[in-house]
Amino acid sequence: MSVVRGDEHTTLICDVCGETVVESTGGPPGVVWELVSDHDWTGSPLAEGPHRCAHCTLLAGAQDATTNDPGPGGILGIDHRGDATVITCAGDIDVDGAGTLRTALVHATDMGGHVIVDLTNVRLIDSTGLGLLVGAHRDCAARGATLSLAAPSPFLRTVLRTLRLDEVLPAYDSRAEAIARVTGAGSTAPRP
Template sequence: MHIQADPRERYTVLHLRGEFDTYYCPMLQQEIDGLVAAGVNRAVLNMRLVKFINSTALGAIIKASKALTSQGGALAISRPSSFVRDILEKVGLDRVVPVFDSDEAAGDSVAGGQEEPVLDDATILEKEDAGSVLFSPVDAERLKHFLPASSGSGTNPVHGHEFGKNWRGVGRMSSVDAEGLRFTWDGGNTGMTPFELGQLLALGTELKVKFRLPLLRKGHVDGLAAVTEIEERPDGVKVAGRFHGLDDQTQAAVRQYAEDMAFLKKELPGRNG
Protein backbone atom coordinates (compact mmCIF):
# COMPACT_ATOMS: atom_id res chain seq x y z
CA MET A 1 0.00 0.00 0.00
CA HIS A 2 1.10 3.58 -0.67
CA ILE A 3 0.04 6.66 1.33
CA GLN A 4 0.28 10.20 0.00
CA ALA A 5 -0.41 13.20 2.24
CA ASP A 6 -2.32 16.16 0.84
CA PRO A 7 -2.30 19.07 3.38
CA ARG A 8 -5.34 21.33 3.26
CA GLU A 9 -5.99 24.55 5.18
CA ARG A 10 -7.87 22.92 8.09
CA TYR A 11 -7.09 19.24 7.71
CA THR A 12 -4.91 16.72 5.81
CA VAL A 13 -6.13 14.16 3.30
CA LEU A 14 -4.25 10.85 3.30
CA HIS A 15 -4.67 9.12 -0.07
CA LEU A 16 -4.36 5.34 0.35
CA ARG A 17 -3.66 3.14 -2.65
CA GLY A 18 -3.31 -0.65 -2.91
CA GLU A 19 -4.11 -3.46 -0.46
CA PHE A 20 -4.54 -2.43 3.17
CA ASP A 21 -3.67 -5.47 5.27
CA THR A 22 -1.79 -6.29 8.49
CA TYR A 23 1.61 -5.58 6.98
CA TYR A 24 0.74 -1.95 6.22
CA CYS A 25 -0.98 -1.01 9.50
CA PRO A 26 2.23 0.46 11.00
CA MET A 27 2.52 2.69 7.91
CA LEU A 28 -0.84 4.34 8.65
CA GLN A 29 0.09 4.74 12.32
CA GLN A 30 3.36 6.42 11.36
CA GLU A 31 1.46 8.90 9.17
CA ILE A 32 -0.98 9.69 11.97
CA ASP A 33 1.84 10.08 14.50
CA GLY A 34 3.61 12.42 12.09
CA LEU A 35 0.50 14.58 11.71
CA VAL A 36 0.02 14.84 15.47
CA ALA A 37 3.69 15.74 15.95
CA ALA A 38 3.24 18.50 13.38
CA GLY A 39 0.20 19.86 15.23
CA VAL A 40 -2.40 18.46 12.80
CA ASN A 41 -5.27 16.65 14.52
CA ARG A 42 -7.85 16.42 11.71
CA ALA A 43 -7.47 13.96 8.86
CA VAL A 44 -9.39 12.32 6.03
CA LEU A 45 -8.60 8.85 4.65
CA ASN A 46 -9.30 8.81 0.91
CA MET A 47 -9.79 5.09 0.17
CA ARG A 48 -10.91 5.29 -3.46
CA LEU A 49 -7.95 3.20 -4.65
CA VAL A 50 -7.89 0.65 -1.82
CA LYS A 51 -8.63 -2.73 -3.39
CA PHE A 52 -8.61 -4.86 -0.23
CA ILE A 53 -8.84 -4.34 3.52
CA ASN A 54 -8.72 -6.86 6.38
CA SER A 55 -9.86 -6.83 10.00
CA THR A 56 -6.47 -5.74 11.34
CA ALA A 57 -6.53 -2.72 9.05
CA LEU A 58 -10.01 -1.86 10.30
CA GLY A 59 -8.56 -1.90 13.82
CA ALA A 60 -5.77 0.41 12.68
CA ILE A 61 -8.36 2.90 11.42
CA ILE A 62 -10.13 2.84 14.79
CA LYS A 63 -6.78 3.33 16.56
CA ALA A 64 -5.98 6.28 14.28
CA SER A 65 -9.37 7.83 14.99
CA LYS A 66 -8.84 7.52 18.75
CA ALA A 67 -5.36 9.06 18.46
CA LEU A 68 -6.70 12.13 16.67
CA THR A 69 -9.73 12.43 18.94
CA SER A 70 -7.48 12.39 22.00
CA GLN A 71 -5.76 15.46 20.53
CA GLY A 72 -9.07 17.30 20.08
CA GLY A 73 -9.37 16.36 16.41
CA ALA A 74 -11.22 13.81 14.29
CA LEU A 75 -10.91 11.30 11.46
CA ALA A 76 -13.23 10.63 8.51
CA ILE A 77 -13.19 8.41 5.44
CA SER A 78 -13.87 9.67 1.92
CA ARG A 79 -14.69 7.98 -1.38
CA PRO A 80 -14.17 4.35 -0.33
CA SER A 81 -14.03 1.76 -3.11
CA SER A 82 -17.07 -0.47 -3.42
CA PHE A 83 -15.18 -3.30 -1.68
CA VAL A 84 -14.11 -1.10 1.22
CA ARG A 85 -17.53 0.54 1.58
CA ASP A 86 -19.19 -2.89 1.74
CA ILE A 87 -16.80 -4.03 4.50
CA LEU A 88 -17.20 -0.80 6.48
CA GLU A 89 -20.97 -1.11 6.41
CA LYS A 90 -21.02 -4.82 7.24
CA VAL A 91 -18.86 -4.43 10.36
CA GLY A 92 -20.45 -1.11 11.34
CA LEU A 93 -17.23 0.90 11.24
CA ASP A 94 -19.05 3.66 9.33
CA ARG A 95 -20.92 4.37 12.57
CA VAL A 96 -17.62 4.99 14.36
CA VAL A 97 -15.64 6.76 11.62
CA PRO A 98 -18.00 8.70 9.30
CA VAL A 99 -17.87 8.03 5.57
CA PHE A 100 -18.40 10.69 2.89
CA ASP A 101 -18.55 10.82 -0.90
CA SER A 102 -15.98 13.62 -1.24
CA ASP A 103 -12.82 14.86 0.44
CA GLU A 104 -14.44 18.25 0.98
CA ALA A 105 -17.48 16.87 2.80
CA ALA A 106 -15.27 14.66 4.96
CA GLY A 107 -12.96 17.62 5.64
CA ASP A 108 -15.85 19.85 6.68
CA SER A 109 -16.96 17.10 9.06
CA VAL A 110 -13.62 16.77 10.86
CA ALA A 111 -13.03 20.53 10.84
CA GLY A 112 -16.39 21.29 12.43
CA GLY A 113 -18.29 22.40 9.34
CA GLN A 114 -17.84 25.25 6.90
CA GLU A 115 -15.73 28.09 8.21
CA GLU A 116 -17.84 31.17 8.70
CA PRO A 117 -16.77 33.96 6.40
CA VAL A 118 -16.08 37.44 7.73
CA LEU A 119 -19.06 39.45 6.53
CA ASP A 120 -18.67 42.99 5.28
CA ASP A 121 -20.94 45.75 6.60
CA ALA A 122 -23.20 45.82 3.54
CA THR A 123 -23.87 42.08 3.87
CA ILE A 124 -24.60 42.41 7.59
CA LEU A 125 -27.07 45.21 6.93
CA GLU A 126 -28.81 43.04 4.36
CA LYS A 127 -29.10 40.27 6.94
CA GLU A 128 -30.48 42.64 9.57
CA ASP A 129 -33.73 44.57 9.33
CA ALA A 130 -34.10 48.15 8.10
CA GLY A 131 -33.90 49.62 11.62
CA SER A 132 -30.44 48.30 12.42
CA VAL A 133 -27.35 50.42 13.09
CA LEU A 134 -23.83 49.02 12.82
CA PHE A 135 -21.30 50.78 15.03
CA SER A 136 -17.81 50.40 16.44
CA PRO A 137 -15.49 52.69 18.40
CA VAL A 138 -12.89 54.47 16.27
CA ASP A 139 -10.38 53.78 19.03
CA ALA A 140 -9.78 50.01 18.79
CA GLU A 141 -8.12 50.07 22.23
CA ARG A 142 -11.58 50.47 23.77
CA LEU A 143 -12.54 47.09 22.32
CA LYS A 144 -9.42 45.42 23.70
CA HIS A 145 -10.03 46.96 27.11
CA PHE A 146 -13.76 46.26 27.53
CA LEU A 147 -14.98 43.45 25.29
CA PRO A 148 -12.67 40.43 25.72
CA ALA A 149 -12.59 40.74 29.50
CA SER A 150 -16.37 40.95 29.69
CA SER A 151 -17.34 38.30 27.15
CA GLY A 152 -14.79 35.71 28.19
CA SER A 153 -14.65 34.06 24.78
CA GLY A 154 -13.38 37.13 22.94
CA THR A 155 -15.72 36.28 20.07
CA ASN A 156 -17.25 38.80 17.73
CA PRO A 157 -21.07 38.40 18.08
CA VAL A 158 -21.63 39.61 14.51
CA HIS A 159 -18.87 37.87 12.57
CA GLY A 160 -18.16 34.96 14.86
CA HIS A 161 -14.41 35.65 14.82
CA GLU A 162 -12.07 37.05 17.45
CA PHE A 163 -12.53 40.65 18.48
CA GLY A 164 -10.48 43.11 16.47
CA LYS A 165 -10.74 45.65 13.72
CA ASN A 166 -13.72 43.85 12.14
CA TRP A 167 -15.93 44.00 15.25
CA ARG A 168 -19.33 45.66 14.84
CA GLY A 169 -22.12 46.10 17.34
CA VAL A 170 -25.71 45.96 16.04
CA GLY A 171 -28.05 48.52 17.57
CA ARG A 172 -31.71 49.40 17.01
CA MET A 173 -32.38 52.82 15.46
CA SER A 174 -34.67 55.09 17.48
CA SER A 175 -34.45 58.24 15.38
CA VAL A 176 -32.23 60.03 12.87
CA ASP A 177 -32.00 63.56 11.53
CA ALA A 178 -29.42 65.74 9.82
CA GLU A 179 -27.63 66.35 13.13
CA GLY A 180 -27.32 62.85 14.47
CA LEU A 181 -28.99 59.61 15.49
CA ARG A 182 -30.30 57.74 18.49
CA PHE A 183 -30.22 53.98 18.95
CA THR A 184 -30.52 51.32 21.61
CA TRP A 185 -28.17 48.39 22.15
CA ASP A 186 -28.71 45.31 24.32
CA GLY A 187 -25.03 44.30 24.22
CA GLY A 188 -25.54 41.42 21.80
CA ASN A 189 -23.50 38.39 22.86
CA THR A 190 -20.87 40.35 24.78
CA GLY A 191 -22.29 39.41 28.19
CA MET A 192 -21.70 42.99 29.41
CA THR A 193 -23.92 44.71 31.96
CA PRO A 194 -25.65 48.02 31.10
CA PHE A 195 -23.03 49.78 33.25
CA GLU A 196 -20.20 48.19 31.25
CA LEU A 197 -21.94 49.05 27.98
CA GLY A 198 -22.15 52.64 29.19
CA GLN A 199 -18.43 52.66 29.88
CA LEU A 200 -17.63 51.32 26.43
CA LEU A 201 -19.81 53.98 24.79
CA ALA A 202 -19.04 56.82 27.19
CA LEU A 203 -19.69 60.48 26.39
CA GLY A 204 -17.38 61.76 23.68
CA THR A 205 -16.60 58.31 22.26
CA GLU A 206 -16.11 58.47 18.50
CA LEU A 207 -18.11 55.84 16.64
CA LYS A 208 -18.05 54.61 13.07
CA VAL A 209 -21.71 54.13 12.15
CA LYS A 210 -23.52 52.61 9.21
CA PHE A 211 -27.24 52.25 8.59
CA ARG A 212 -29.67 51.96 5.70
CA LEU A 213 -31.10 55.04 4.04
CA PRO A 214 -33.42 54.32 1.07
CA LEU A 215 -33.18 57.84 -0.38
CA LEU A 216 -29.40 57.68 -0.71
CA ARG A 217 -28.06 56.31 -4.01
CA LYS A 218 -25.67 53.87 -2.33
CA GLY A 219 -28.44 52.79 0.04
CA HIS A 220 -26.73 53.44 3.35
CA VAL A 221 -25.05 56.12 5.46
CA ASP A 222 -21.45 55.49 6.40
CA GLY A 223 -19.93 58.09 8.72
CA LEU A 224 -18.76 59.16 12.15
CA ALA A 225 -20.73 60.18 15.23
CA ALA A 226 -19.60 61.35 18.66
CA VAL A 227 -21.61 60.08 21.63
CA THR A 228 -23.49 62.98 23.22
CA GLU A 229 -25.85 61.03 25.50
CA ILE A 230 -25.73 57.59 27.11
CA GLU A 231 -28.57 56.18 29.19
CA GLU A 232 -28.38 52.87 31.02
CA ARG A 233 -31.50 50.72 30.85
CA PRO A 234 -32.37 47.34 32.38
CA ASP A 235 -31.96 45.69 28.98
CA GLY A 236 -29.01 47.69 27.66
CA VAL A 237 -28.26 51.31 26.79
CA LYS A 238 -29.75 54.13 24.75
CA VAL A 239 -27.20 56.15 22.81
CA ALA A 240 -27.31 59.53 21.08
CA GLY A 241 -24.58 60.55 18.67
CA ARG A 242 -23.86 63.70 16.71
CA PHE A 243 -22.72 63.33 13.10
CA HIS A 244 -19.57 64.92 11.79
CA GLY A 245 -17.65 64.54 8.58
CA LEU A 246 -20.68 63.63 6.43
CA ASP A 247 -20.43 64.77 2.83
CA ASP A 248 -23.03 67.26 1.59
CA GLN A 249 -24.99 64.72 -0.45
CA THR A 250 -25.29 62.30 2.46
CA GLN A 251 -26.27 65.02 4.91
CA ALA A 252 -28.93 66.33 2.51
CA ALA A 253 -30.33 62.82 2.07
CA VAL A 254 -30.46 62.29 5.84
CA ARG A 255 -32.22 65.62 6.30
CA GLN A 256 -34.78 64.82 3.58
CA TYR A 257 -35.40 61.38 5.04
CA ALA A 258 -36.01 62.81 8.51
CA GLU A 259 -38.42 65.41 7.13
CA ASP A 260 -40.32 62.80 5.12
CA MET A 261 -40.66 60.48 8.12
CA ALA A 262 -41.89 63.35 10.31
CA PHE A 263 -44.50 64.26 7.66
CA LEU A 264 -45.70 60.68 7.33
CA LYS A 265 -45.94 60.25 11.08
CA LYS A 266 -48.09 63.36 11.27
CA GLU A 267 -50.35 62.65 8.30
CA LEU A 268 -50.89 58.87 8.24
CA PRO A 269 -53.78 57.50 10.33
CA GLY A 270 -52.75 55.59 13.41
CA ARG A 271 -49.24 57.06 13.42
CA ASN A 272 -49.91 59.76 16.00
CA GLY A 273 -49.44 59.32 19.73
Protein backbone atom coordinates in the same frame (compact mmCIF):
# COMPACT_ATOMS: atom_id res chain seq x y z
CA MET B 1 13.95 29.51 5.96
CA SER B 2 14.53 25.81 6.42
CA VAL B 3 17.36 25.75 8.94
CA VAL B 4 18.13 27.88 11.96
CA ARG B 5 21.71 27.51 13.22
CA GLY B 6 22.59 28.76 16.64
CA ASP B 7 25.74 28.57 18.74
CA GLU B 8 24.57 25.40 20.51
CA HIS B 9 21.73 23.95 18.40
CA THR B 10 20.64 23.55 14.79
CA THR B 11 16.91 23.44 14.00
CA LEU B 12 15.78 21.81 10.77
CA ILE B 13 12.26 22.81 9.65
CA CYS B 14 10.12 20.87 7.16
CA ASP B 15 9.00 23.20 4.37
CA VAL B 16 5.72 21.30 3.95
CA CYS B 17 4.34 20.67 7.45
CA GLY B 18 6.61 22.68 9.74
CA GLU B 19 7.88 19.68 11.74
CA THR B 20 11.19 20.46 13.43
CA VAL B 21 14.26 18.56 14.55
CA VAL B 22 16.66 20.18 17.00
CA GLU B 23 20.20 18.83 17.40
CA SER B 24 23.45 20.04 18.90
CA THR B 25 25.40 22.21 16.47
CA GLY B 26 28.23 20.46 14.72
CA GLY B 27 29.99 20.39 11.39
CA PRO B 28 30.86 23.28 9.12
CA PRO B 29 28.54 26.30 9.13
CA GLY B 30 25.80 26.04 6.55
CA VAL B 31 26.07 22.24 6.10
CA VAL B 32 23.15 20.21 7.47
CA TRP B 33 23.42 16.99 5.46
CA GLU B 34 24.18 14.81 8.49
CA LEU B 35 21.08 16.11 10.28
CA VAL B 36 18.95 15.62 7.15
CA SER B 37 20.14 12.06 6.53
CA ASP B 38 20.10 10.97 10.20
CA HIS B 39 16.36 11.69 10.35
CA ASP B 40 15.47 10.32 6.86
CA TRP B 41 14.60 13.78 5.54
CA THR B 42 15.15 14.85 1.95
CA GLY B 43 16.35 18.11 0.50
CA SER B 44 19.36 20.31 0.24
CA PRO B 45 22.57 19.36 2.08
CA LEU B 46 22.96 23.06 2.86
CA ALA B 47 21.04 25.30 5.23
CA GLU B 48 19.21 26.85 2.29
CA GLY B 49 16.04 24.80 1.59
CA PRO B 50 14.05 23.00 0.58
CA HIS B 51 13.85 20.32 3.26
CA ARG B 52 11.08 17.76 3.83
CA CYS B 53 10.53 15.49 6.83
CA ALA B 54 10.29 11.75 6.16
CA HIS B 55 6.49 11.91 6.22
CA CYS B 56 6.17 14.76 3.72
CA THR B 57 8.72 13.10 1.45
CA LEU B 58 5.96 10.56 0.80
CA LEU B 59 3.82 13.40 -0.54
CA ALA B 60 6.57 14.67 -2.80
CA GLY B 61 7.79 11.47 -4.34
CA ALA B 62 5.80 8.37 -3.52
CA GLN B 63 3.82 8.26 -6.75
CA ASP B 64 5.65 7.57 -9.98
CA ALA B 65 3.68 9.51 -12.59
CA THR B 66 4.62 7.12 -15.40
CA THR B 67 3.57 3.87 -13.69
CA ASN B 68 1.00 5.22 -11.22
CA ASP B 69 2.78 3.09 -8.59
CA PRO B 70 1.54 3.99 -5.11
CA GLY B 71 4.97 3.54 -3.57
CA PRO B 72 5.78 1.78 -0.33
CA GLY B 73 2.86 0.67 1.77
CA GLY B 74 0.26 2.09 -0.59
CA ILE B 75 0.59 5.69 0.62
CA LEU B 76 0.42 8.18 -2.24
CA GLY B 77 0.92 11.21 -0.02
CA ILE B 78 0.14 13.35 2.96
CA ASP B 79 -1.45 16.72 2.30
CA HIS B 80 -1.98 19.41 4.94
CA ARG B 81 -5.20 21.38 4.32
CA GLY B 82 -5.75 24.00 7.03
CA ASP B 83 -6.72 22.15 10.18
CA ALA B 84 -7.00 18.80 8.36
CA THR B 85 -4.35 16.36 7.19
CA VAL B 86 -5.28 14.10 4.28
CA ILE B 87 -3.57 10.73 3.86
CA THR B 88 -4.05 9.38 0.34
CA CYS B 89 -3.87 5.59 0.15
CA ALA B 90 -3.87 3.18 -2.80
CA GLY B 91 -3.93 -0.55 -3.34
CA ASP B 92 -4.52 -2.81 -0.36
CA ILE B 93 -4.47 -1.67 3.26
CA ASP B 94 -3.26 -4.86 4.86
CA VAL B 95 -0.55 -6.30 7.07
CA ASP B 96 2.11 -5.65 4.39
CA GLY B 97 1.47 -1.89 4.35
CA ALA B 98 0.70 -1.49 8.04
CA GLY B 99 4.01 0.10 8.99
CA THR B 100 3.77 2.87 6.41
CA LEU B 101 0.11 3.56 7.18
CA ARG B 102 0.86 3.59 10.92
CA THR B 103 3.65 6.14 10.37
CA ALA B 104 1.39 8.30 8.20
CA LEU B 105 -1.45 8.17 10.78
CA VAL B 106 0.90 9.06 13.66
CA HIS B 107 2.25 12.01 11.68
CA ALA B 108 -1.26 13.17 10.77
CA THR B 109 -2.52 12.95 14.37
CA ASP B 110 0.63 14.71 15.62
CA MET B 111 -0.24 17.66 13.37
CA GLY B 112 -3.09 18.41 15.77
CA GLY B 113 -6.06 18.77 13.43
CA HIS B 114 -8.57 16.46 11.84
CA VAL B 115 -7.44 13.46 9.82
CA ILE B 116 -8.95 12.33 6.52
CA VAL B 117 -7.97 9.00 4.96
CA ASP B 118 -8.64 9.12 1.21
CA LEU B 119 -9.63 5.61 0.08
CA THR B 120 -10.40 6.48 -3.55
CA ASN B 121 -7.80 4.04 -4.87
CA VAL B 122 -8.06 1.35 -2.17
CA ARG B 123 -9.29 -2.09 -3.21
CA LEU B 124 -9.12 -4.01 0.06
CA ILE B 125 -8.74 -3.43 3.78
CA ASP B 126 -7.98 -6.18 6.30
CA SER B 127 -8.24 -6.33 10.09
CA THR B 128 -4.77 -4.79 10.49
CA GLY B 129 -5.79 -1.75 8.44
CA LEU B 130 -9.12 -1.44 10.25
CA GLY B 131 -7.32 -1.65 13.59
CA LEU B 132 -5.00 1.18 12.59
CA LEU B 133 -7.95 3.35 11.54
CA VAL B 134 -9.82 2.68 14.80
CA GLY B 135 -6.68 3.42 16.85
CA ALA B 136 -6.11 6.69 14.98
CA HIS B 137 -9.79 7.54 15.50
CA ARG B 138 -9.30 7.14 19.27
CA ASP B 139 -6.17 9.32 19.19
CA CYS B 140 -8.05 12.02 17.28
CA ALA B 141 -11.11 11.84 19.56
CA ALA B 142 -8.90 12.15 22.65
CA ARG B 143 -7.79 15.59 21.46
CA GLY B 144 -11.18 16.71 20.14
CA ALA B 145 -10.60 16.02 16.45
CA THR B 146 -12.10 13.52 14.00
CA LEU B 147 -10.82 10.84 11.69
CA SER B 148 -12.93 10.60 8.53
CA LEU B 149 -12.83 8.46 5.42
CA ALA B 150 -13.09 9.81 1.89
CA ALA B 151 -14.49 7.88 -1.07
CA PRO B 152 -14.57 4.30 0.23
CA SER B 153 -15.74 1.83 -2.41
CA PRO B 154 -19.09 0.08 -2.05
CA PHE B 155 -17.17 -3.00 -0.85
CA LEU B 156 -15.35 -0.99 1.84
CA ARG B 157 -18.64 0.62 2.92
CA THR B 158 -20.14 -2.86 3.30
CA VAL B 159 -17.21 -3.95 5.47
CA LEU B 160 -17.55 -0.82 7.63
CA ARG B 161 -21.32 -1.27 7.95
CA THR B 162 -21.01 -5.00 8.78
CA LEU B 163 -18.55 -4.25 11.58
CA ARG B 164 -20.58 -1.20 12.67
CA LEU B 165 -17.54 0.98 12.10
CA ASP B 166 -19.67 3.27 9.92
CA GLU B 167 -21.06 4.59 13.23
CA VAL B 168 -17.54 5.49 14.39
CA LEU B 169 -15.72 6.50 11.21
CA PRO B 170 -17.65 9.06 9.14
CA ALA B 171 -17.38 8.36 5.42
CA TYR B 172 -17.86 10.91 2.64
CA ASP B 173 -18.36 10.36 -1.08
CA SER B 174 -15.27 12.34 -2.13
CA ARG B 175 -12.07 13.87 -0.85
CA ALA B 176 -13.43 17.38 -1.51
CA GLU B 177 -16.60 16.65 0.47
CA ALA B 178 -14.61 15.25 3.41
CA ILE B 179 -12.30 18.28 3.49
CA ALA B 180 -15.23 20.69 3.27
CA ARG B 181 -17.10 18.89 6.05
CA VAL B 182 -14.30 18.52 8.58
CA THR B 183 -12.92 22.01 8.03
CA GLY B 184 -16.39 23.53 8.41
CA ALA B 185 -16.65 24.69 4.82
CA GLY B 186 -19.61 22.44 4.09
CA SER B 187 -22.64 21.01 5.83
CA THR B 188 -23.04 17.68 4.08
CA ALA B 189 -23.69 14.79 6.47
CA PRO B 190 -21.76 11.54 6.03
CA ARG B 191 -23.48 8.91 3.93
CA PRO B 192 -24.18 5.53 5.50
